[in-house]
Amino acid sequence: MRIVHIITRLIVGGAQENTLLSCEGQHDLGHDVTLITGPAIGPEGSLMDRARGYGYRVEVVDEMRRSILPIRDYRSYHRMVRCLQEIGPDVVHTHSSKAGIIGRWAADRAKVPVIVHTIHGLAFTASKSRVVNHVYKMLERQAAPLTDRIVCVADDMRDQSLAGGVGVPKQYVTVYSGMATRPFVEPATPREVTRSKLGIESNHVVAGTIARLFHMKGHEDLLALAPELCRKLPNLRFMWVGDGLLREQFQLKIRQMRLEDRFIFTGLVPPEQVPELAAAMDILVHPSRREGLARALPQGQLAGCPAVTYDVDGNREGLLDGTTGMLIKAFDVPELGRAIERLTSDGDLRRTMGRAGRAFALSRFDTSVMVAGLEAVYRKAWEENRPGEAWNVK
Numbered sequence: 001m002r003i004v005h006i007i008t009r010l011i012v013g014g015a016q017e018n019t020l021l022s023c024e025g026q027h028d029l030g031h032d033v034t035l036i037t038g039p040a041i042g043p044e045g046s047l048m049d050r051a052r053g054y055g056y057r058v059e060v061v062d063e064m065r066r067s068i069l070p071i072r073d074y075r076s077y078h079r080m081v082r083c084l085q086e087i088g089p090d091v092v093h094t095h096s097s098k099a100g101i102i103g104r105w106a107a108d109r110a111k112v113p114v115i116v117h118t119i120h121g122l123a124f125t126a127s128k129s130r131v132v133n134h135v136y137k138m139l140e141r142q143a144a145p146l147t148d149r150i151v152c153v154a155d156d157m158r159d160q161s162l163a164g165g166v167g168v169p170k171q172y173v174t175v176y177s178g179m180a181t182r183p184f185v186e187p188a189t190p191r192e193v194t195r196s197k198l199g200i201e202s203n204h205v206v207a208g209t210i211a212r213l214f215h216m217k218g219h220e221d222l223l224a225l226a227p228e229l230c231r232k233l234p235n236l237r238f239m240w241v242g243d244g245l246l247r248e249q250f251q252l253k254i255r256q257m258r259l260e261d262r263f264i265f266t267g268l269v270p271p272e273q274v275p276e277l278a279a280a281m282d283i284l285v286h287p288s289r290r291e292g293l294a295r296a297l298p299q300g301q302l303a304g305c306p307a308v309t310y311d312v313d314g315n316r317e318g319l320l321d322g323t324t325g326m327l328i329k330a331f332d333v334p335e336l337g338r339a340i341e342r343l344t345s346d347g348d349l350r351r352t353m354g355r356a357g358r359a360f361a362l363s364r365f366d367t368s369v370m371v372a373g374l375e376a377v378y379r380k381a382w383e384e385n386r387p388g389e390a391w392n393v394k
Contacts, residue, residue: 001392002032003378004089004112006080006103008066008096009038012045012271013212014295015120018153018177018370019095020051025178025371027056031392034087036080036103038064043243044212045268059083066098068135073102080106090114091378097123101139108146114381117143118151120177121292121313122160140166148381151374153177154293154314173377176317177295178370181362183275184302194280198264204237205344206264208281208305210274210296211288213244218287218310223253225337230262233344241277243268278303282350283343284325286315287336293318298365301325301357306350308339324357 003026007019019035027033033056040046051058061083063075084092084106091114094103100117107115124137144150144167151173152158158172187194200206211217222238229236240250240263247265254263266277278284284300286309293314297307307325309315310332321327326339343350363369379391 001091001378001382002034002087002089003091003093004034004036004084004087004107006036006092006094006099007038008064008099009042010040010047010051011042012047012268014177014292015096015118016047017179017271017295018118018120020047020054021178021180021367022093022371022374023051023056024054025367026374027054029371029375033057034059034089036061036083036099038062038066038076038099041065043245043268045243045270047271050271064099064102068098068132073098077102077106081109084110084112090382091116093118093374093378096120097136097140101143104143104146113385114148114378115146116149116151116377116381117147118153118175119157119161119292120153121290122157122164124164137164137166140164144168144171147171148385149173149377151175151377152292152314154317156314156317157292160313175370175373175377176364177293178367179295179298179302179365181302181366183272184278184299185358185362187276187279187303189276189279191276191279194276198239198266198280200237200239200264200280203235205233205235205282205350206237206239206280207283207285207340207344208239208241208278208300209285209287210241210278210299211286211294212242213240213247213250215246216289217244218289219246219250221287221331221333221336222285223250223257224333225340226254226259226262227257229337229340229344230259232341236340236344237262237264239264239266239277239281241266241269241274274299275303278305281305283308283340285309285336285340288312289331291315297325298361301354301361302365304351304354304358306343306353306357308336308343310336319357320360324353324360 092107094100284305297318319325
């Protein structure tokens with residue numbers, strides 16, 4: 001079948017990784033796959049080379065941007081309509097809010113038989129501006145009737161969307177975001193080698209974070225906790241994997257606290273390096289204030305780390321509280337600190353949770369599980385829309 005995926009931009013991020021793995025898995029199954037994306041603009045890095053190098057078709061819509069820009073958005077819409085009419089897809093699968101809205105309108109205009117959208121995070125709760133949130137909620141409500149299936153990376157995304165008046169229950173299905181699990185279980189570089197390169201000693205306990213250095217990711221909460229935790233726990237080290245607009249601001253704060261020796265900044269790293277960095281950690285801490293379901297949670301657990309995160313959005317579906325990690329009441333910074341302190345101090349607990357976490361993440365978040373789930377979603381929607389026509393006809 002001809003399948004087209006549409007996403008706003010191919011920066012290094014969870015939604016983008018999910019989309020590429022979907023394209024790759026479906027290409028490997030023999031489907032004719034095309035990816036339509038805007039340019040990868042921003043300090044977060046680009047996945048464009050990976051996309052172009054796999055073997056499926058990649059089309060770049062230069063006008064596409066993450067921000068609401070009516071003139072550019074109008075042009076993006078018309079470019080997509082022409083592109084979809086040329087390709088003639090059986091399924092269009094959109095990702096992220098901007099591409100999800102424009103892409104579904106374009107797919108409807110091009111009379112695509114099956115239209116699917118994945119919610120990786122809710123746009124109408126993302127902005128500090130009530131006006132922007134209201135606009136996105138209105139647009140999501142308008143796009144929902146054009147959509148055969150709305151895929152959520154966590155049940156919580158479904159519940160929040162329905163509460164916001166977006167779509168109806170029968171449209172929704174949860175397919176957990178997949179990832180290549182083997183590199184985390186068997187990292188290319190041994191843990192001891194990676195830790196040595198980073199200046200981590202054998203007695204150090206590393207609380208690692210995998211996230212952009214950006215607003216809403218919760219790094220500020222860790223900075224607030226750092227002085228007291230570092231005073232109590234001389235072997236504690238923080239490692240932040242990623243880069244972003246707030247890096248200099250964070251580093252200045254750390255210098256002012258005279259804690260430079262307690263923080264490790266890896267900077268922006270290629271996705272294939274993340275597994276070995278995760279393996280160098282002892283605890284995965286993800287204090288983000290907004291998520292669909294954070295990919296960092298299964299990544300850390302696959303690497304054998306207990307996960308600590310706030311109970312926001314779909315994160316409770318990304319770990320087993322008390323078994324593979326600790327789910328903290330949303331934005332309870334003192335409790336977050338107590339969880340880090342407990343895990344830093346108790347090696348046996350870390351190892352027990354780490355083993356349980358790896359087994360849990362393998363069962364729920366492997367790429368093959370996601371690709372099979374999406375295949376089932378497409379097949380059912382196709383059979384409903386095209387009764388009597390077989391799915392997967394070459």
